[in-house]
Amino acid sequence: MKDFILTQTLLTAPAFIPEIRLHLATEVTPLWQATEDTLREINIQPPYWAFAWPGGQALARYLLDQPSVVQGRRVLDFAAGSGLVGIAAHIAGAAAVWANDIDPFCLEALALNAAANNAPLTILGQDLIGQPLPPIDLLIAGDIFYDRRMTDHIFPWLQTIAGQGVEVLLADPGRAYLPKTGLTPLARFTVPTSLDLEDRAERETVVYRLEGEGGTPLA
Ligand SMILES: C[S@@+](CC[C@H](N)C(=O)[O-])C[C@H]1O[C@@H](n2cnc3c(N)ncnc32)[C@H](O)[C@@H]1O
Numbered sequence: 001m002k003d004f005i006l007t008q009t010l011l012t013a014p015a016f017i018p019e020i021r022l023h024l025a026t027e028v029t030p031l032w033q034a035t036e037d038t039l040r041e042i043n044i045q046p047p048y049w050a051f052a053w054p055g056g057q058a059l060a061r062y063l064l065d066q067p068s069v070v071q072g073r074r075v076l077d078f079a080a081g082s083g084l085v086g087i088a089a090h091i092a093g094a095a096a097v098w099a100n101d102i103d104p105f106c107l108e109a110l111a112l113n114a115a116a117n118n119a120p121l122t123i124l125g126q127d128l129i130g131q132p133l134p135p136i137d138l139l140i141a142g143d144i145f146y147d148r149r150m151t152d153h154i155f156p157w158l159q160t161i162a163g164q165g166v167e168v169l170l171a172d173p174g175r176a177y178l179p180k181t182g183l184t185p186l187a188r189f190t191v192p193t194s195l196d197l198e199d200r201a202e203r204e205t206v207v208y209r210l211e212g213e214g215g216t217p218l219a
Contacts, residue, residue, distance in 0.1 A: 001108040005049070008034060011116055014052035014084065015192040017060050019091060022082045022113045025050035027196070048081045049101075049109035054191040054198070055143025056081060058205035059171035060088035062187050063140070067092035069169070073137040076100060078128070079144045079154075083110040083121060089140060090119040098134045100124040129157045139168045143175070151177040162212030170210055173203035183208040 008031050009023040025031040031047050063070050071093035077086030080099040090097045099110050099121045107125045114121040139161055145151050159182060162168040172178045173191065187207040195201055
Protein backbone atom coordinates (compact mmCIF):
# COMPACT_ATOMS: atom_id res chain seq x y z
CA MET A 1 0.00 0.00 0.00
CA LYS A 2 2.83 2.36 0.88
CA ASP A 3 4.49 1.80 -2.52
CA PHE A 4 1.16 2.30 -4.29
CA ILE A 5 0.59 5.62 -2.50
CA LEU A 6 4.12 6.87 -3.18
CA THR A 7 3.87 5.89 -6.87
CA GLN A 8 0.45 7.43 -7.43
CA THR A 9 0.90 10.76 -5.61
CA LEU A 10 3.06 13.84 -5.27
CA LEU A 11 4.02 15.49 -1.99
CA THR A 12 2.27 18.83 -2.46
CA ALA A 13 0.24 21.45 -0.58
CA PRO A 14 -3.54 21.68 -1.03
CA ALA A 15 -4.62 24.93 -2.70
CA PHE A 16 -6.11 26.43 0.46
CA ILE A 17 -3.51 25.17 2.98
CA PRO A 18 0.03 26.08 1.87
CA GLU A 19 1.36 25.25 5.35
CA ILE A 20 0.85 21.49 4.96
CA ARG A 21 2.20 19.07 2.36
CA LEU A 22 0.38 15.82 1.67
CA HIS A 23 0.75 12.84 -0.65
CA LEU A 24 -1.99 13.88 -3.09
CA ALA A 25 -3.13 12.72 -6.51
CA THR A 26 -2.49 15.33 -9.17
CA GLU A 27 -4.99 13.78 -11.56
CA VAL A 28 -8.14 12.07 -10.45
CA THR A 29 -8.97 9.61 -13.21
CA PRO A 30 -5.67 7.66 -13.45
CA LEU A 31 -5.61 7.05 -9.70
CA TRP A 32 -9.25 5.99 -9.57
CA GLN A 33 -8.56 3.60 -12.47
CA ALA A 34 -5.37 2.26 -10.90
CA THR A 35 -7.15 1.69 -7.61
CA GLU A 36 -9.85 -0.31 -9.34
CA ASP A 37 -7.48 -2.26 -11.62
CA THR A 38 -4.86 -3.09 -9.02
CA LEU A 39 -6.96 -3.59 -5.97
CA ARG A 40 -10.34 -4.80 -7.16
CA GLU A 41 -9.93 -8.20 -5.58
CA ILE A 42 -9.76 -6.82 -2.03
CA ASN A 43 -12.92 -4.71 -2.36
CA ILE A 44 -11.12 -1.45 -1.77
CA GLN A 45 -12.75 1.97 -1.18
CA PRO A 46 -12.30 4.86 -3.59
CA PRO A 47 -9.03 6.67 -2.85
CA TYR A 48 -10.42 9.31 -0.49
CA TRP A 49 -6.97 9.53 1.11
CA ALA A 50 -5.44 11.04 -2.06
CA PHE A 51 -7.45 14.26 -2.00
CA ALA A 52 -7.83 17.19 0.38
CA TRP A 53 -11.63 17.50 0.39
CA PRO A 54 -13.23 20.96 0.65
CA GLY A 55 -14.57 20.17 4.14
CA GLY A 56 -11.11 19.17 5.32
CA GLN A 57 -9.48 22.23 3.78
CA ALA A 58 -12.01 24.61 5.36
CA LEU A 59 -11.66 23.02 8.79
CA ALA A 60 -7.86 23.00 8.57
CA ARG A 61 -7.91 26.70 7.53
CA TYR A 62 -10.22 27.51 10.46
CA LEU A 63 -7.93 25.81 12.99
CA LEU A 64 -4.75 27.34 11.58
CA ASP A 65 -6.28 30.84 11.55
CA GLN A 66 -7.86 30.47 15.02
CA PRO A 67 -5.36 28.34 16.97
CA SER A 68 -7.05 29.11 20.30
CA VAL A 69 -9.76 26.64 19.21
CA VAL A 70 -7.29 23.73 19.60
CA GLN A 71 -4.40 25.01 21.72
CA GLY A 72 -3.70 22.65 24.62
CA ARG A 73 -6.65 20.41 23.74
CA ARG A 74 -6.80 16.68 23.01
CA VAL A 75 -8.25 16.22 19.56
CA LEU A 76 -9.67 13.39 17.43
CA ASP A 77 -9.68 13.84 13.64
CA PHE A 78 -12.54 11.49 12.74
CA ALA A 79 -12.77 10.09 9.17
CA ALA A 80 -9.38 11.65 8.66
CA GLY A 81 -8.66 10.64 5.04
CA SER A 82 -5.28 12.24 4.28
CA GLY A 83 -5.01 13.53 7.87
CA LEU A 84 -5.05 17.17 6.78
CA VAL A 85 -7.31 18.34 9.61
CA GLY A 86 -5.46 16.46 12.33
CA ILE A 87 -2.11 17.75 11.08
CA ALA A 88 -3.52 21.29 11.13
CA ALA A 89 -4.67 20.72 14.73
CA HIS A 90 -1.15 19.67 15.70
CA ILE A 91 0.42 22.70 14.00
CA ALA A 92 -2.12 24.97 15.71
CA GLY A 93 -1.02 23.72 19.11
CA ALA A 94 -3.16 20.73 20.13
CA ALA A 95 -1.82 18.81 23.14
CA ALA A 96 -2.45 15.46 21.44
CA VAL A 97 -4.05 14.37 18.17
CA TRP A 98 -5.61 11.02 17.27
CA ALA A 99 -6.54 10.38 13.62
CA ASN A 100 -9.12 7.72 12.79
CA ASP A 101 -10.23 6.14 9.53
CA ILE A 102 -11.52 2.69 8.61
CA ASP A 103 -9.87 2.49 5.16
CA PRO A 104 -6.51 0.65 5.41
CA PHE A 105 -5.10 2.86 2.63
CA CYS A 106 -5.97 5.96 4.65
CA LEU A 107 -4.05 4.59 7.59
CA GLU A 108 -0.95 4.20 5.44
CA ALA A 109 -1.44 7.66 3.87
CA LEU A 110 -2.00 9.13 7.34
CA ALA A 111 1.33 7.75 8.53
CA LEU A 112 3.16 9.11 5.47
CA ASN A 113 1.49 12.53 5.70
CA ALA A 114 2.03 12.83 9.46
CA ALA A 115 5.73 12.06 8.97
CA ALA A 116 6.02 14.57 6.11
CA ASN A 117 4.78 17.30 8.46
CA ASN A 118 6.53 16.12 11.66
CA ALA A 119 3.11 15.69 13.24
CA PRO A 120 3.00 12.96 15.93
CA LEU A 121 -0.52 11.71 15.21
CA THR A 122 -1.76 8.57 16.94
CA ILE A 123 -3.49 6.61 14.19
CA LEU A 124 -6.57 4.51 14.99
CA GLY A 125 -7.89 2.08 12.37
CA GLN A 126 -10.94 0.62 14.08
CA ASP A 127 -14.56 1.71 13.57
CA LEU A 128 -15.08 3.97 16.58
CA ILE A 129 -18.84 4.37 16.20
CA GLY A 130 -20.37 3.41 19.52
CA GLN A 131 -16.97 2.44 20.94
CA PRO A 132 -14.97 4.03 23.78
CA LEU A 133 -13.01 7.06 22.63
CA PRO A 134 -9.55 8.29 23.56
CA PRO A 135 -9.65 11.03 26.25
CA ILE A 136 -10.51 13.94 23.92
CA ASP A 137 -11.81 17.49 24.39
CA LEU A 138 -12.51 18.14 20.70
CA LEU A 139 -13.64 16.00 17.74
CA ILE A 140 -13.06 17.40 14.24
CA ALA A 141 -14.35 15.94 10.99
CA GLY A 142 -14.21 17.30 7.43
CA ASP A 143 -16.55 16.27 4.62
CA ILE A 144 -18.38 13.24 6.00
CA PHE A 145 -21.97 13.79 4.81
CA TYR A 146 -21.75 12.64 1.15
CA ASP A 147 -23.52 9.30 1.65
CA ARG A 148 -26.93 8.66 3.22
CA ARG A 149 -25.97 5.46 5.04
CA MET A 150 -22.83 7.11 6.38
CA THR A 151 -24.78 10.09 7.74
CA ASP A 152 -27.37 7.77 9.32
CA HIS A 153 -24.58 5.75 10.91
CA ILE A 154 -22.39 8.59 12.12
CA PHE A 155 -24.58 11.57 12.97
CA PRO A 156 -26.48 10.15 16.01
CA TRP A 157 -23.14 9.04 17.46
CA LEU A 158 -21.67 12.53 16.95
CA GLN A 159 -24.72 14.04 18.68
CA THR A 160 -24.20 11.75 21.64
CA ILE A 161 -20.54 12.73 21.87
CA ALA A 162 -21.43 16.44 21.70
CA GLY A 163 -23.99 15.85 24.45
CA GLN A 164 -21.27 14.36 26.64
CA GLY A 165 -19.20 17.53 26.76
CA VAL A 166 -16.83 16.99 23.82
CA GLU A 167 -16.84 19.91 21.37
CA VAL A 168 -17.62 18.65 17.85
CA LEU A 169 -16.56 20.77 14.85
CA LEU A 170 -17.57 19.75 11.33
CA ALA A 171 -17.07 21.29 7.89
CA ASP A 172 -19.22 20.65 4.88
CA PRO A 173 -19.40 22.03 1.30
CA GLY A 174 -23.14 21.48 0.86
CA ARG A 175 -23.18 17.70 0.53
CA ALA A 176 -26.55 16.05 -0.07
CA TYR A 177 -26.81 14.38 3.34
CA LEU A 178 -25.68 17.22 5.58
CA PRO A 179 -28.09 17.09 8.56
CA LYS A 180 -30.54 19.96 8.71
CA THR A 181 -30.60 20.46 12.46
CA GLY A 182 -28.21 20.87 15.37
CA LEU A 183 -25.46 22.68 13.48
CA THR A 184 -24.32 26.23 14.32
CA PRO A 185 -22.30 27.90 11.52
CA LEU A 186 -18.99 29.37 12.75
CA ALA A 187 -17.13 30.32 9.56
CA ARG A 188 -17.52 30.21 5.80
CA PHE A 189 -14.79 29.70 3.18
CA THR A 190 -14.65 29.55 -0.61
CA VAL A 191 -12.42 26.53 -1.24
CA PRO A 192 -10.86 25.94 -4.69
CA THR A 193 -11.67 22.45 -5.97
CA SER A 194 -10.89 20.19 -8.89
CA LEU A 195 -13.50 19.94 -11.63
CA ASP A 196 -12.59 16.24 -11.86
CA LEU A 197 -13.88 15.71 -8.33
CA GLU A 198 -16.61 18.31 -7.95
CA ASP A 199 -19.15 19.89 -10.29
CA ARG A 200 -17.64 23.38 -9.88
CA ALA A 201 -14.25 25.07 -9.53
CA GLU A 202 -14.81 26.24 -5.97
CA ARG A 203 -17.19 25.34 -3.18
CA GLU A 204 -18.68 27.42 -0.41
CA THR A 205 -17.77 25.43 2.67
CA VAL A 206 -19.06 26.04 6.18
CA VAL A 207 -17.48 25.16 9.52
CA TYR A 208 -20.13 24.16 12.08
CA ARG A 209 -20.31 23.38 15.78
CA LEU A 210 -22.58 20.44 16.51
CA GLU A 211 -24.87 21.14 19.43
CA GLY A 212 -25.28 18.15 21.74
CA GLU A 213 -28.52 16.92 23.23
CA GLY A 214 -28.56 15.74 26.83
CA GLY A 215 -26.02 13.20 27.95
CA THR A 216 -23.56 13.24 30.81
CA PRO A 217 -19.98 14.43 30.63
CA LEU A 218 -17.42 11.85 29.51
CA ALA A 219 -15.19 10.52 32.30
C1 LIG B 1 -14.48 12.49 1.79
S1 LIG B 1 -13.33 11.72 2.87
C2 LIG B 1 -12.88 13.10 3.92
C3 LIG B 1 -11.45 12.98 4.41
C4 LIG B 1 -10.92 14.20 5.20
N1 LIG B 1 -11.65 14.37 6.42
C5 LIG B 1 -10.98 15.45 4.36
O1 LIG B 1 -11.86 16.30 4.59
O2 LIG B 1 -10.15 15.60 3.43
C6 LIG B 1 -14.34 10.74 3.98
C7 LIG B 1 -13.55 9.73 4.83
O3 LIG B 1 -14.44 9.09 5.76
C8 LIG B 1 -13.93 7.79 6.01
N2 LIG B 1 -14.96 7.01 6.73
C9 LIG B 1 -16.14 6.53 6.26
N3 LIG B 1 -16.82 5.89 7.24
C10 LIG B 1 -16.06 5.97 8.36
C11 LIG B 1 -16.19 5.47 9.71
N4 LIG B 1 -17.26 4.78 10.10
N5 LIG B 1 -15.20 5.73 10.60
C12 LIG B 1 -14.10 6.42 10.21
N6 LIG B 1 -13.90 6.91 8.96
C13 LIG B 1 -14.86 6.66 8.04
C14 LIG B 1 -13.55 7.32 4.61
O4 LIG B 1 -12.68 6.21 4.65
C15 LIG B 1 -12.90 8.59 4.05
O5 LIG B 1 -11.50 8.60 4.28
